[in-house]
Amino acid sequence: MIPFKLTEELITDIENFIETKNNSALLSLLEDIHYADIAEIINELNEDEATYIIKLLESDKTSDILTELDDDVRESILGNLSAKEIAEELDELDTDDAADIVGELPKEMVQRVISEIEDREHAKDIVDLLRFDENSAGGLMAKELxxxxxxWNVLTCVKEMRVQAENVTRVHSIYVVDDEGKLKGRLSLKDxxxxxxxxxxxxxYIAKVDYVNVNEKPEEVARIMSKYDLEAIPVIDEIGRLVGRITIDDIVDVIREEAEKDYQMAAGISQDVEADDSIWxxxxxxxxxxxxxxxxxxxxxxxxxxxxxxLTKFPVLLIFIPLMQATAGNVxxxxxxxxxxxxxxxxxxGAIWGRLGKELLLGLVNGLALAFVFLIISHFGFKTTYLESIAVGIALVTVVVNAAVIGTFIPIFLNKRGIDPAIATGPFITTSNDVLGILIxxxxxxxILGF
Amino acid sequence: MIPFKLTEELITDIENFIETKNNSALLSLLEDIHYADIAEIINELNEDEATYIIKLLESDKTSDILTELDDDVRESILGNLSAKEIAEELDELDTDDAADIVGELPKEMVQRVISEIEDREHAKDIVDLLRFDENSAGGLMAKELxxxxxxWNVLTCVKEMRVQAENVTRVHSIYVVDDEGKLKGRLSLKDxxxxxxxxxxxxxYIAKVDYVNVNEKPEEVARIMSKYDLEAIPVIDEIGRLVGRITIDDIVDVIREEAEKDYQMAAGISQDVEADDSIWxxxxxxxxxxxxxxxxxxxxxxxxxxxxxxLTKFPVLLIFIPLMQATAGNVxxxxxxxxxxxxxxxxxxGAIWGRLGKELLLGLVNGLALAFVFLIISHFGFKTTYLESIAVGIALVTVVVNAAVIGTFIPIFLNKRGIDPAIATGPFITTSNDVLGILIxxxxxxxILGF
Known part of the structure; x- marks a missing residue:
């Protein structure tokens, strides 16, 4: 497929059409563009232009566009829409996406928007979803299933399924519940x-079915679904009732976001930011x-x-401060x-002690190899005495072993305490190892030198 | 669901059953365990035990287990199986998974295994897939679709579809081709x-269909599928013929692996390793x-x-070496x-100059703030003269701005040259900034101090 390319010409064209209120040209230009790409275009426009486009297009398209927009752009557009207009967008969306948008609205707006939603069953489902922590299976799931x-007998079942399937984009699985709504299993279409x-x-029905609890962490849901190659998983509440369903597209987002967060933490960035965010x-x-x-x-x-x-007796020691620090940080x-x-x-x-032992050995191997390289280079390249070189070499091995053990211990310790261990890989570990490295x-x- | 837990007791039980050749106990124990979990168990066993289990279980289960095993464990098990036994496993697998396994076999084995595959159509498809670079859409796709x-008219179409669908785990979409096999569009089941x-x-048929070229990079396929929320995408060859299909579960793996690789690169680890790999x-x-x-x-x-x-005139300068180095590296x-x-x-x-300008400004803001904090602390905490403090402060601002600009420029430069920019975030940037920081x-x- 010819990938969509966001060009400056395209943006300029659209801005001109908006300025001259040339709606027909605008509609025919946007007609063939996917909603995810229109969202990319709107992210580049100013607030008035963005709102103009959202008001111009039909709500079956704009609702999808809204879900793909940058958070701040969506917020400012929604600020320009009436409660009724927002409700029309929500009517078009699946409950999970609708609940995400409602969750971002100002408190005084929520009540009014909800009361304007035409499909009352849909409104009830959205309100149900608002109860759940964003960072849980309940916060990810949709009510559509x-x-x-x-x-029931097979005949009733087929009739009911037809009605239900109208609201569900992709059926994936048919779930079986008892009179109390508890999940019992799933049904094969073939059977x-x-x-x-x-x-x-x-x-x-087939009694064997994978499911997750409504309080499960999104990362755990992602792990289960990708390990067992599931495209959808039902969600149950505390007493086993089927309350929703999570689909693979939501999980792809979780995996991406999780990876980005870990990566940013490792690089010493504490919030979710993008290159195009403000300097502040x-x-x-x-x-x-x-x-x-x-x-x-x-x-x-x-x-x-x-x-x-x-500083006075062995000034040559000072020139190797950066070496110690860099090595300790890297390891x-x-x-x-x-x-x-x-x-x-x-x-x-396995046990934490085995892991530490392994890192100790690994640090020793790496440290000895580094010290060996150092001894050769310092012999030819720097005016150090033998004793000085040996002192630096021994320090190097010790620093490496220490850094390896600390680098292993801190994440395991944080994890046991229930703290996200990813925080440890950032400048936190680098910094503490820097300081300890110098001390060692x-x-x-x-x-060795006896000063 | 009760998550599967790999315990030492379970491993010991299984090892005992294998030693005493208690096949019935082994079979009934493994019967209710998911293949992905059995793979985890087998990863912990030795080669003989692992092979014993693979030979004991039916090939419809073991074929799935094989795809989930660690690469080295799978390699050693396959080394213990005959060409005919391997072919039986391949017969059970989708073509993409089968081709991945064949790709790992020793060259002299490939020919013999392929000739033992019972379903000749399946064997031909696997051979077709072997041609493609692992790191391309062709290397990811399956022939099943x-x-x-x-x-055709609708009647023929429905008949043919029934036959084809038997080999396809999840249908997702029905693709339409012309007499030459070129992809024309897709068909809605409802229509x-x-x-x-x-x-x-x-x-x-619907002429509008997303597709990717067989030579497309996996990361680009992942980007397209997750941006447009696709659960499957057809793959075409150079002249537009439909040659395969990529499903979302393969893409989840691509996203995970890509994220892990970037993370490891940022942490200064150059190959794909896991905590349980050997020290070597x-x-x-x-x-x-x-x-x-x-x-x-x-x-x-x-x-x-x-x-x-x-070193002799202003010894106090030396104690701030770690400060300069750490700051330069972090920024x-x-x-x-x-x-x-x-x-x-x-x-x-936008343009590279705009990006660099922004980083310069950002560096200036951060650098000035850090220098301000430094001046306060050095005034109370260290015996520096005013001039020394000012020299260190100005150096700090310069080092931060320089590090920010270099940190921005190098990845953009590498990317333009077609090199994976992730390589830049590792110790590579830290190290060059360390050295430059000291020099500055x-x-x-x-x-300032005039020595």
Whole structure:
């Protein structure tokens, strides 16, 4: 397919059409563009232009566009729409997307928008979904699904299914519930079609069905669905009643967002920001880590000040400060990244002591190899005495081993405490290893060189 | 659902059953366990035990297990199976999974395994898929799909579809091709069922269909499918013929792997490793970055040696080396991470100069704020003169601005050259900023303090 390309010419054309109120040209231009691409266009327009387009197009298209817009753009457009106009958009959306939008509305608006929704059943479902924590299976699920009662016969079942399926974009599975609404299993379409119409559902359904609890974390839902290759999974409440369904497209978003968050944390960015956000937002996201890094740097400065004798007696030691610091930081980040990823993928098994032992050994191998390279280079490249070189080499091995152990221990510790271990791989580990590295370096040099 | 838990007791039970050849106990234990979970169990067993289980279970279950195993475990099990046994597994698998396994076999084995596959059509499809680069849409796609000729009438179409659908796990879409096999569009099941049986397909099909070219990169396929919320996408060859189909479950794997790779690169790990890999593998993956970091550290050592006067006249400057280095490294990683992510998501628009200008401004804001904090702390905490503090402060601002600009420029530059920009966020940027930071620091201090 010819991929859609957002060009400056296209934006200029659209802005001109809006300015001259040339609606027919605008409609025919946008007609063949996918809603996800129109959302990209609107993200580039100003508030008035964006609102103009949303008001111009039909709500079956604009509702989908709204779900794809950047949060701040959507917020400002919704601010220009009446409660009735917003309700019309919500009527077109699946309950999960509708609830996400309602969740972003100002409190005083929510009540009014909900009361304007035409389909009262739909409105009730949206209100139900608002109760759930955004960061849970309940916050991800939609109410749209196809379910049949185990006490129905096949004929009733087929009739009811036809009605229900009208509201469901992709059926995926037919779920079976009992009189209390509890999930009992699922139904194979094939069995349904090859069974006598008088057979009861309870005699043909498959009792084995994967499901998740409404309070389950999105990452766990993502893990289950991708491990078992599921395209949809039913969600049950605390007493086992079928309350919703999560589909794979929502999970793709969870996986993407989770990966982005971990990546940003590893890079020392504390909020979800994008390259095109404002300077203020970007500064807020970066500032905490920069400050922690700075405190680390000042901490290291204090430590070095404490070894005054070294500054005068063995000035050559000072030139290797960056080496110690960089190595400690790198090893710490490497070790922690592997552990964090292992924890996220659930591939870390066995006892914590075994893991630490392995990292210790790994650090020793890497540290000895690095020290070996250092000894050769320092012999030819720097005017260090043998004793000085040996002191630096031993410090290097110790720093590496220490950084590896700390890099492993901190994420495991955070994870046990219920804190997202991804936070550990950022400048947090780098900084603490920087400072510890300097301390270890000078302490070992002091013992060996005796200042 | 009660999540499957891999316990040591379970492994011990299974090992005991294997040792005592208690097949019935083993079969009844494994019967209710999902193939993805059995794969996890087998990953923990030794080669003989693993092979025993694969030979014991039926090939409709073991074929799925094989696709989920760790690469090295699968390789050693396949080494213990005959060509005929492997062919039986392949007969059960979809063509894409089968081709992946054949691609891992030793060359001398491929021919023999292929010739043992019972379903010759299936064997031909697998051979077709082997031609494609693993890192392309062709390498991801399966041959299983439902397609109808535009010249058929609805009756023929329904008959043919029934036959084809037997080999396809999930139908998703019905594709329409012409006599030459070129993709023309898709068919809605609803239209098919509500149209007279004599109508020709060419009169009812929908010409608008998303597709990708067989040479498209997996990341681009993932981007398209997740942007347009597609659960399956057809693949065409160079002259437009429908040759395969990619489903969302394969794309979930691509997204996960891509995210993991970027994360590991950012953490300075150059190969795809897991926490449970051998010490040797882990060392290989980490070593290149450690060596680069070390070279950076030694480079910094040379620079400091070059400023000998500073060591004697202004010893206090030396204690702030870690501060400069840590700040430069952190800012560089932050800037590059945002750009790398923006490039990956295709959210970076506009000219490179605008982007650099923004980072420059951002660096200036952050740098000035950090320098302000530094001046306060150094005044109370360290015995620096006013001039020394000002020199360090100005150096700090310059180092931050420089790191921000470099962190932005390098990924954009690499991307333009067709190199994966993710490589830039690792110790590569940290290291070059470390070294540059020290150089800038001493140069500015030299100008201001005049040594």
């Amino acid at each position: 196809v379910k049949v009662n185990e006490n 349904l079609l090859t069974t006598s119409t008088k057979t009861h559902i309870k005699d043909v 937002e970007l500064t807020k996201a970066r500032w905490p880590w920069l400050l922690i890094g700075m405190m680390g740097g000042l901490g290291a400065a204090s430590i070095i000040s404490g070894f005054q004798e070294a 710490g980040v490497q070790s922690s990244a592997i552990v964090v990823q292992g924890l996220a993928n659930d591939t870390i098994k 370096y000078f302490s070992i040099a002091k013992v | 439902v397609k109808v000729n535009e010249n 098919l069922l509500t149209t007279s049986t004599k109508t020709h397909i060419k009169d009812v 593998e882990l060392t290989k993956a980490r070593w290149p970055w450690l060596l680069i970091g070390m070279m950076g550290g030694l480079g910094a050592a040379s620079i400091i040696s070059g400023f000998q006067e500073a 560089g990683v932050q800037s590059s991470a945002i750009v790398v992510q923006g490039l990956a998501n295709d959210t970076i628009k 620091y001493f140069s500015i201090a030299k100008v």
